């Protein structure tokens with residue numbers, strides 16, 4: 001498998017009207033695992049991992065007003081909460097972009113001017129239903145009982161002047177790019193969904209600006225002072241403004257993105273509008289990786305239901321590495337799934353305390369006891385579970401690693417090294433067995449590096465020490481419950 005020269009990974013930039021929850025955490029964790037994996041493969045300086053916050057628009061302005069503070073104060077506060085959550089989860093982003101950053105705003109203005117100069121924007125009247133929750137116009141046919149199905153709110157009827165992007169011109173090229181793989185949309189089901197949208201001709205031209213009367217918190221449209229840049233256009237541009245498009249050295253090195261992660265609800269923006277903007281700017285197209293949405297105990301996550309899982313709480317309970325493991329091991333990337341909160345402690349005990357933790361304790365204890373902690377091993381990386389990561393099969397990578405853990409725990413049960421140790425004649429057999437176990441443990445730890453960087457290092461430190469001794473306090477302690 002040829003290694004890439006560089007790897008650029010992005011997450012959506014999250015709205016600051018909400019606190020970070022487990023949904024945002026999921027996307028950010030998969031991006032983090034991939035970033036850590038590629039840093040090992042091609043070196044730190046060749047990987048760029050971007051995340052950030054989406055801070056303009058009506059929704060944010062309304063949230064600020066509710067808290068009786070200015071939008072800027074409000075976005076400063078919530079943006080910091082996202083940074084804190086990512087720090088708690090030990091997320092290794094290279095840059096955190098905020099759409100209120102001066103540099104970002106300046107480049108967005110330049111991009112819009114460029115689009116206008118290229119003749120892809122035109123002025124028109126928009127009449128439609130607008131859902132503030134989605135920050136988008138919504139079609140009559142998308143409503144359920146007259147309400148936006150995602151926000152359970154009646155949308156507002158709006159008529160206003162907007163600047164539009166001539167999407168129609170670009171649709172044939174986008175379709176071709178998706179079919180040929182030049183614009184990668186993964187998984188296949190999402191690719192079909194986008195192609196379906198294009199062939200149904202269900203994609204009217206989209207607005208790139210909104211009236212100043214409706215939107216007060218945003219970037220001014222440079223040539224029309226009655227308009228603000230539409231928040232979604234402002235937001236999508238972050239993926240290149242963060243690299244200092246067009247002249248920045250990061251832009252030259254890292255664009256196009258090798259993995260743009262997102263949830264399926266923002267597929268249209270990323271697989272249609274974003275490529276259209278890129279094509280208009282004559283830029284190459286990225287790879288899009290779309291994951292499912294998850295619910296909590298069978299219900300949509302929502303503040304009103306009070307079932308929102310705070311990643312900080314998980315970290316406080318289990319530590320960052322374990323929190324990440326528990327989230328990633330629940331379901332495969334791309335699948336829509338339900339998170340069962342009561343599964344977390346069960347899984348922690350089964351996989352980490354009784355699975356990996358037990359294996360570490362048993363192996364180190366036996367090497368210490370039977371060989372005075374000294375056993376000679378030729379450590380070699382077997383690349384356990386790595387191909388799965390490359391394919392974005394994160395859960396499957398963990399399952400592959402856990403097969404070795406199970407195999408080894410079973411091997412100990414079957415071979416009963418404590419019986420072998422009773423007879424000096426069995427020493428070579430005992431030594432071979434322990435060598436195999438330490439060798440495997442090393443590879444398990446190496447394989448876990450992108451997922452659990454801290455725990456992985458702790459395990460490596462224990463088994464590559466001059467003398468292997470059972471850790472005084474277990475690496476995966478039992479829960480005090």
Ligand code: ME8
Pocket residue numbers: 011012013014015016018022023024026027054235236237238261262263264265266292293294295301
């Ligand atoms: O849409 N399950 O921001 P956002 C899985 N600002 N993932 C979830 C999730 C859930 N229940 N809830 C959220 C926006 N996510 C825009 C993006 S990008 C140019 C602008 C994750 O705060 C998932 O990645 O609503 C989803 O796409 C993203 O958070 C939406 O975050």
